[in-house]
Amino acid sequence: MDSAQWRPRFRFGQAFTAPAPMDDGEGEAPRRLARILEDLPAEVVECFSGCGSPIPEAIGGRRLLDLGCGTGRDAFLCANLAGPGGFVMGLDREPELLAVARRNVEEAMARFGHPEPNVAFRQGLIEDLAAAELEDEGFDVVISNRALNLVPRKLAVLQEVHRVLKPGGEFYFADVYTDRRLPEEIGSDPEVLREQLGGALYVGDLVRMARRAGFADPRIVSRNPLTLADPDLHARLGGISFWAVTFRLFKIPGLEDGDEDYGQAARYLGTIPGCAHHFCLDAENCFETGRAVRIGGNSDQILRISRFAPHFEILGDRSRHFGPFARTVS
């Protein structure tokens, strides 16, 4: 099947105004991604149908997995950033989309200047990574862009991601969520189904599910409203709103279910490629290079144990507790 025939199925339909692919953040990191995008084969970029930009920072030499990779735009971006010493596996259930990705590997590698391909594409279901022969603790980072909401067994996906991540690893993913649970008649509304939004999860339920899968402290990185353009659909939805949300989930044993205050601070060293001046761990924890910023106990663990560790100096330890961590108090 011609890849163009697949495009409309996975794009935001007329009813919604999707955020631009590089809307997550401003400044040097998006500019860096935009430059790499210019190097990608046009066919790969044209078929993109994600809802955010879950392209992780600090992935040089790392092993990544892209769940529901489609024609591979994000997988190729990550392959560039991971460099020849890193590796990216793209997984999708649709052979036609994988064929587009595969036939562009050689050209992308030539443009990147990689002597050997550091990206591969495999067919499989994201809720059953064992069947796709993906081993325990095989990846540093798992990404996904607008695939989770298409899968009924979302908890199984999160549990599988937890299994295949190395300790200290991260699931960094963007998807469509609602601000409340969808009533059944809305979830099965033909227009909502046509837009592939019927599977959108209430964001609070994603947080609970992530905790059940072993990710104790889910972090929201960005949240962009999807604006309804169809007034009839808008009226049928009542007050329900849809959001493109990017989450970070860290596989770090011992994280508490929320941040506690141990009187600690972190100083970002400005050393993450593409983030010389600032780095945001999540929407509430942004670090300007060189400035000590108060952090809670979980952020301390994330910044000490994850791949971000070499890029931070942590001030203080967890020997003394000062109560719940309140980000607004300085």
Ligand SMILES: C[S@@+](CC[C@H](N)C(=O)[O-])C[C@H]1O[C@@H](n2cnc3c(N)ncnc32)[C@H](O)[C@@H]1O
């Ligand atoms: C909206 S598209 C996004 C594709 C790609 N991430 C992008 O940003 O262009 C969703 C993708 O998820 C894939 N998908 C949906 N359910 C899946 C499943 N259970 N297992 C594997 N892939 C799945 C689809 O084939 C499709 O490629």
